[in-house]
Every structure is written in structure tokens, then in C-alpha cells.
Amino acid sequence: MRRIAPLFAVLVLAACSSSQDQQAAQQAPAANTQADEAAKKLETYQQLLKLHNDGPAVQLGHEIVDRYPDTPAAVEVKKTLDDVEKNYKETTEKNRLAAMWLYQVSPMQGGTQSTATIQSSRPSGEEAVRLILRRHTDWGQSVFLYAVAGKGFVCKGDCSLKATFDGKAKIIKAFRPPTGEPALLFRNDAQFLKDLAKTKRLTIDVVTISRGETTLTFETGGFDDSKWQPLAKKKK
Template sequence: MMRARALGLGLAACAVLLLAGCEHGPTAAQREAAAQAQAAAQRLEQSQQEFKLYHEMLARKDIQLAASLGQQIEQMYPRTPAASAVARDLPALTAAAAKQAHAQRLAALWDYQTGVPMAGGTQNTASINDTRSDGSQGNIQLILRRHSAWGQSVYLYAQAPGFVCKSICRVPVSVDGGKPQGWAAYLPPTGEPALFIKDDRRFIGMLEKAQVIELRVDLKQGGARTLKYEVGGFKPASFPPLAKKG
């Protein structure tokens, strides 16, 4: 009986001690350490998810998005295995992404139209606007045209009243910052605000290998002006010859 009572008292004492321990709980330092460990585990998991997406973008050859994700991993998850792995390839990847973005910008400057019905036949054109000194697009077009009746032409097209050119004039043209060379040009007899380059075939051949072409022209309103064309994104395949008549 007494043994049973003593056992009961012992169990009660243990219960009191246990309750006292629960009431006190972990210390502030322990709670802080647990929170830090949980946050670190979450950061590690998130970095691994970002790293998986980074590799998916690389596999899809979307190097611009991959470079952006890589930079994000480095900034948001430093000192993680994902950040260390990304750091090895990120400089080269960032450079490649910038080069791709530049090429895409240049390609987007061109507008192509094929098989367009026009007076006297059909035509294929490739056109690009001049680039102003502040990087914005101007309103004077450089146009390459292949017309089923009129043949191939290269010309500048502006708003009226157009260009100054008497008979055959010489237009200074420089390629990629080189020394300007005079190209023969003329106004159309029909009076459009255009200026035609006489040797269209040679001009297109030069353009296909150039990055920037600058032409010095005289405008009826505005005087002498240098027109800059960022032609490096030109795609010859998008400006095809006209189909030969059967």
C-alpha cells in the first residue's frame, strides 16, 4: 500500500516537473537559432528550385533569361551551392546574352514585305529607318526594292518635299566609320520625295557585310544631314528575288 502510494507521489512529482519544463519552453536564443535554421533551409530549397529553372532555360537556349536567373541566384542566395555553380559560367553567359539582345534589336529594325501588289506588278521590299543621335528611330527610310516591272532599286524615302539633287549628284557614304566615298544618286522623274542610289547592286552587296552605313544628304527642308542606318541585322533571305515568270 505504501509502495503504491510512494509510486503515485513519485509520478505526480514527475508530472509537476514536466509541466514546469513545458511552461518555461525553449530559451530566446534557442528560438532564434531554430528560426535561422528554418530560414536557411528555405533559402537552400528556393535556390535549388531557381537553379533547376536556370538549367531548363539553358537547355532551351534562352540565354537571356538564363543569365537573368543566374544573376538573381547570385544576388538572392549568396554562399549557396547554386550560387557557386552559377558563378563559374555567369560572366560568359551574360556576355553572350548581351550579344544576342543586340542582334535581336538590330534585326527588329528591319521591315520586310514580300509579294505585295503594286502599280505595274508586285514587289518585295526591305526597309529600315535612320537612327537619331539619341538612339531613337527617325522617319527617313532606306528601302531595298525588287519590282516585277521596274527591277531592283535602292533609295531613301522622306517626307515631302524630299531631297536636293541636281541631275546626277554625289552622296558621301561611309561604312562602319570608314572614309566616306561618293555614290551617284538621282531624284525620281515622277517627283516622289525619294533619292535613288544608282549602283543598287553594289550597294546591297556592301550593306550585307556592314554594321552601320551613314549617308550625307541635302534635304529641301532641313539642309545637310547625316543619316545613320544600323544595318547589321539585315537578313538577305527575307528579301528574296522575285519569282521568274514562267
């Protein structure tokens, strides 16, 4: 019996070793398959980077890192993924802000006007208010708020509007046009434009006839002065 026990132990060890070898043999092809799949995706990832197609590249890069974490391809992707994703997010946000502005040149009451317009982020929809920068061949330069719907603003004579430019508090002097449009014209448009050029978020407190006291929010960071065309004064 004493001889049988060691022999049995040897057989058990041999069986375990054989089982482990089989598992390793089975796992090796699977690992190789994953590495091959990841390598093919890496080629696509690198091609997307060459084409500056960062959105799909970021998505594919995360797929490689998440699904094939222990492959050489994942190691390679990690070298660039963070920077690519950061640049992609910054570019996406820049494009989003730029798209909020509308630039137009059109005839207006016997002259020509060039406008840059942005709509409030809050309130939005039917309650939105437009901020309009205008150059006109007869009337010159002006900046004003225009109510998309409703009866406009409450303002007697000159009114002082509390505003913030990226959190910095300022006062904007404004008045209602005598012609009755639902608008508020700014007195010092030159100073406003100077402040606007370096502002990403603008708020203006107004009183509207339909809503009462309202804080308007404009995401102005995408303003491009080069797209707001200057106009020569009309010859008399």
C-alpha cells in the first residue's frame, strides 16, 4: 500500500500537468486571435488619424483598449488616445459654439445691412431672444436685443441692464426704438463689442412684457468678427 500511494500521487500530478498544458494550448490560439483582431483594428485606427477623422478614431481606440487590453495594439493606442480625444472634444465644442452664430448680408430699407445674430440658450424656443450685431450703410453700427415672440421689453427712456461677461458684472444702457419694434438698442455698442470679443458666456437681465423679469443667456464664444462683414458708407 505504501508503494501504491506515491504512485497514485505521481499519476495525479501528471494528470494535473496534462490538464494545465491542454488549457494553455487552448488559450494560446485565443490570445493570438485577439492580438490579430486588435492589430487589424489598430491599422484602421491609425488610418483614421491620418485622415484627421478623430471622432471615429476615438470610438475605435476605446474599443481596442477595452476589448483587447493585453495586446500590443492596445499598448500602441494608449500612446495617442488621450490627446486625440482631448482635441476632438475641444474641436467639437468650438464647432458647436461657432454654429450658434448666423452671418448675413442683405438689402434693408434702401441700404445694405450686415448682421451677426445669436439666439439665447435660455430662455429657448418661442421665448428665445436674439442678440443682433448690425452694420448698415445708412444707419451705421448698432447692437440690440430682439424678442422672437411676445410684445417685447419693458423699458422707459434709458434703462440699465445688469449683465455679466464670463461672470464679470457690467451695466448696459439701452432704450426701446421709437418705431415700436420689440427690441432694446444698446447705447454704447462699441464698448459692448469690445467686451463681447473675449467673452464665452454672456447674461443680460431684462424685463419682458410676456415673462416679466428674465435672465437671458448667450453662449457667445464662437463669434468670428471676420465673418461679420464691414460695409462702406453709402455715398450721398
